[in-house]
Amino acid sequence: MPDQAILLLSGGMDSTTLLYHLRHTAPNTALHTLSIDYGQRHRVELDFAAQLSKRCGAASHRVLPLDLRPIGGSPLTDPDLNLPAAAEGAQIATVVPFRNMLFVTLAAACGETLGAHDIFLSPVLDDYEAYRDCRRDFYDGLESALRLGATHDTPFHIHTPLVHRTKADVVALGLQLGVPYELTHTCYAGTRPACGVCDACSERLTAFAVNNTPDPLDYSLDYRS
Amino acid sequence: MPDQAILLLSGGMDSTTLLYHLRHTAPNTALHTLSIDYGQRHRVELDFAAQLSKRCGAASHRVLPLDLRPIGGSPLTDPDLNLPAAAEGAQIATVVPFRNMLFVTLAAACGETLGAHDIFLSPVLDDYEAYRDCRRDFYDGLESALRLGATHDTPFHIHTPLVHRTKADVVALGLQLGVPYELTHTCYAGTRPACGVCDACSERLTAFAVNNTPDPLDYSLDYRS
Known part of the structure; x- marks a missing residue:
């Protein structure tokens, strides 16, 4: 492991699990966490990313502005577009074009000034179908x-150590590591309690169900019953 | 040539020459010009980019925000760092890490929502030495x-049609095409009249001198005498 590294930390389930995984497997690596304020509806995730960074002793935590609202095309950044429910099977409609490419390139730009050349992020296998920018190639x-x-x-x-793991695998790993999932944010609608209906909530609930473990997050409706 | 294309237009000499070149060689291509407000000292260039886009009948002109000041490391975006004079031979100190990569990726993100998949920008041969992100590979x-x-x-x-041309070649081309160089901005210090001392001014003055043509821009000191 390198002396220092950058972790793209959204404050969601996958990147938070990766944060804990790195703290466990590479405790001597100085970890700089980076979050992006891209005009997402669910920007509440940024508060959780800051809390989690502090809790895990990150060497630094930065929030960079990159307003993707003018690009348009995604309900994640355009409040005039409807968020599809998971049941609609329209996950691809939520794509923010080249979001991960912009995030990684910004991380590399920070890396140049920090002298850190290792960038970690957390695409997972479930993202593959709708999001081509979550594939290893x-x-x-x-x-x-x-x-x-x-x-x-x-x-x-x-580095994309979770790229071949499902979200259920990620939750299994996180539960072993004691990840405080109540401090992560997933819901695309950005609400607390979470909506429970959007693609992101739906995937999260399924991942916990596969692990026979209740999700510690509050939902608007009790989907766990 | 494609039906529509995106041109990264800074309002400087090279991208403006490319704008006129495309208007001349591909008059039927709808050209969307894109400028980036990245916190540059010389953001006056953005006003010129808007004027030039209008004058050339661009299909659309957009200014996207991408604040690179928090990345640090370059005097182009950090007013606390000194701009090196050309004579210091320190052009590399002006590098904004991965600037062109971020700009092209943002252009591609716009392209996805516009349905335009051809991106033009104007690195030139002189940029090669200090700026690795100006090379064709x-x-x-x-x-x-x-x-x-x-x-x-x-x-x-x-598309990088000027990548193997020197700045002097670019000016020669632009003079043939009637580019209004008085409406372009070059000086890193962002001043009008231009400083005449920074790397960017120095290169510009040399390119006009090679063409035995006076630069129509005003300079603080009369470097043309």
Whole structure:
């Protein structure tokens, strides 16, 4: 493991599990957590990312502004577009174009000024179908582009240790590590209690159900009964 | 040429020449110009980009916010750092890490919502030495990453038609095309009249001198005498 690394921490379930995993497996790596305020409806997640960073002793925590609302096209950033319910099978409608590519590139830009060239993020297997930018071959390509575009000839590494795991696997790992899932945020609608109906809530509830464990989060309706 | 395309237009000499070149060689392509407000000292360039877009009949012109000041490290975005004079040979100190990669990726994100998959930008040969993200092999890598990360399997193309031309070549081309260089902005210090001392001014003055043509811009000191 490198001396220092950057973790893209949204405050959601997957990146928080990765935070705890790294604290457990690489306790001596100085971990800089980075969150992006991109105009998401569920920006409440940023507060949780800050709390979790503090709790885990991150070397630094930064929130960078990158307003993606003018790009349009996604209900995650455009309040005039309806969030599809999971039952509609329209997860692809929530795509914010090139969001992960922009986030990783911003992380690399921070990395240049920090001297950190290892970037961790947490795409998971369930994301694969709707989000092409959650596949490992995309990150291989992006890693090449970062190496070619860095100010000096710098070997940036993009680490995606959860990319072949399902969300249920991720929750299983997190439960072992004692992740305080009540401090994570998932719901696309951005509400606390969570809506329980959107794609993100639905996937989360399923992942806990597979693990036969109640989700410690509050939901508007009791979907766990 | 495609039906529509996106041009990253800074309002500087190179991208404005490319704007006129495209208007001349591809008059039937709907050209969407895109400028980025990244917290640059010389943000006066954004006003010129807007004027030039209007003058050339751009299909649309947008200014996207992407504040790179929190990244730090470059005097272009940090007023506490000194801008090196050209004579200091420290052009690399002005690098804003991964600036072009972020700009092209934002352009691609806009392109997804517009349905435009051809992106034009104007790195030139003189940029090569200090700015690794101005080389064609970098753009080949970036193009691959865009294709892999697009929401649908979309063949994005990054066009850099000036990449093998010097700034002097670019001015020669622009003079033929009647580019109104008095409406472009170059000076890193962001002043009008231009400082005439920074790297950017120095390169511009040299490019006009090679063409035996006076630069129509005003400078604080008369460097043309």
